[in-house]
Amino acid sequence: MRAAVYYGPNKVEIADVPEPQVGPGQVKVKVGFNGICGTDLHEYYAGPIFIPTEPHALTGQQMPLVLGHEFSGTVTEVGKGVTGTSVGDRVAIEPIYRCGHCAPCVAGNYNICQQIGFHGLMSDGGMAEYTVVPADMVHQLPDNVSLELGALVEPMSVAYHAATLGDVRPGDTAMVFGAGPIGIGLWFALRGKGLDDVLVVEPSPTRRAAVEALGAKTLDPTVVDVPEYVRDATDGRGADAVYDAAGVQPSVETALACVGARKPMVSVAIYEKPLETPLLNLVMNESRIQGSLCYTSADCEAVIALMAEGKYDPTGWVSAIALDSVVEDGFEALHAGTKMKVLVDPSQ
Known part of the structure; x- marks a missing residue:
């Protein structure tokens, strides 16, 4: 499959990489749209900052890796033991990896986990045709919430x-x-x-x-x-x-x-x-x-509910591009200020 792979500052390439395989407790997603975040820009122009150069404590991955932590898509496969998610579900992803045992996690504040990781920064992410995530990252999208809006759930949950x-x-x-x-x-x-x-x-x-x-x-x-x-x-x-x-x-x-x-x-x-x-x-x-750092599941669900009520409008500030043009029409355009928010469509 095709994916945007980060190799270091000013080096993101569209490469053919193996399609990820779903494991127990995981969900495979055909990516609909993936947003380019300000964090991605920092990594592209001045990184690696958050992207690990040694295996991350929670994911075991390091650069080079596939970017993309703001994304939505359609479930194509579920792993053993997964319940509540089915093939064909349209979903947004809450991309936080947490340890589950540090003091913030135990208190329910996993958004400030002491070993926090992000799908697409500390692991292969969603700027690709397919990606595999833990089942607890999945949030169902109502029928009236588009995949374009679904890709905005992550940054809107930050806000x-x-x-x-x-x-x-x-x-x-x-x-x-x-x-x-x-x-x-x-x-x-x-x-x-x-x-x-x-x-x-x-x-x-x-x-x-x-x-x-x-x-x-x-x-x-x-x-x-x-x-x-x-x-x-x-x-x-x-x-x-x-x-x-x-x-x-x-x-x-x-x-x-x-x-x-x-x-x-x-x-x-x-x-x-x-x-x-x-x-x-x-x-x-x-x-x-x-x-304020990140979000929790409750924030994501609140944003999705407001989207279903028609409270979010992407008109005039969000644009979509093809995966092949992610550098020129994505990173460079955002850095130059000619675009405000860019969603990458891997199907183009």
Whole structure:
């Protein structure tokens, strides 16, 4: 079968590799669509970062390996002992490997497992015609949720998990900094939780236009004094939760200047450079920074339920490409900012 194989920085090749065989407790999936993640971009241009150069503790795999951890598809085979999943099921994949015995796992927080691994980063993944996953990674897709939307379940679950950690409720004011895929996912998640007042802060005209077309209200921080705007709009209270999906110093500083007293800034970004955190703002406001990593099964199921209700719209910010053009039309286009979210279709 054909697959996108990672050999190191700036070296992803479409190669013929053996079709994976299903084992006990596993499910074989014909991949429908696989999203290219920001993590994939980091690996392509600056890796290996998360991709192991020695056998991973949970998967036993190392580079070179097949990329792809954001994907959906159709079950073609189930291994011995698998129940609840059948051939022909349309599924989204929750790609986390966890040890099951470290303190976070025992507490139910396997998204921060001390040995965490990801299908498609620490094992051969979904940027291929077929892949095999443990049965506990499978989530059924309702009939009215397309495979294209199914491939967005993973990144949208990242955003939904972060939205939940902000402890918001209908009537609150929330702010999202950054209108990339995770920022857009935060807007969808917060709206899905019943919030009407969600502001998206984004300096890029292209990204602002994309999220505005979905119905979002945006602020351009290059022309608007964002903290002053929020103080006026909330009668001085500030936002009930702010979410940093941009990962740069200016967004963090502005977010912390907007958050209300004893309220959180939820950080769901990857920070490439060290940040200077204005701790005085936190102290004087008794506000806090809350980290957010990945998701759990409950987040994935919540996103799928909202998708079934029509709460997620890929129009204008998601595009599909063939596997053969994954470098030029995928990695390079995303890196250049000419595309926002790319799904790879292995059948093309």
